[in-house]
Amino acid sequence: MRAGRLRVPPNQRSYRWEDEHVTDLFQDLSKAIDGEDYFLGTIVLTGTAGPIPEVTDGQQRLATTTILLAAIRDFFSERAKRKIVQQLESDFLSTIEYGSEEAVPRLALNTDDNQFFINAFLLRPEDRPTYNTADLSESNKRLLKAFQLAKRHVQDISSVMT
Secondary structure: OOOOOEEOOOOOOOOOOOHHHHHHHHHHHHHHHOOOOOOOOOOEEEOOOOOOOEEEEOHHHHHHHHHHHHHHHHHHHHOOOHHHHHHHHHHHHEEEOOOOOOEEEOEEOOOOOHHHHHHHHHOOHHHOOOOOHHHOOHHHHHHHHHHHHHHHHHHHHHHHHO
16 A cells, blocks of 8 residues: 555545635644644545545545645745755655656545646645636635635744744
């Protein structure tokens, strides 16, 4: 089994979280960091015929948490903290395939969202394509909005810490 990789089944629903869900998760995670108990919820995985477990329940939380981690990585990237960027990527965002030496996402979303998820968040900012939001699906727009909220959340945290 590929350690540390998960995938959403291709036919699983697309990203559905609205701003309030995303914001609630970020606030809850902040409280947990401050020492309050927080139960993230159950993540249900199923074994498959392939080597990568599938996410049966919890994909919205996993996707949103990954987006937050990408926003944190981007924050450090903007500050030229290369070692932190590399560590965040290898621990949480992607792993390197030994045969090809290519980065492979630790979380793969469903067929409708996965390529956008990779290009818009998992790639480093300088490698990302630009998107016309009018051309995006509704779930891709929600993913993009979650990323904007994540970036704002990271900025808010960093301003308190400085």
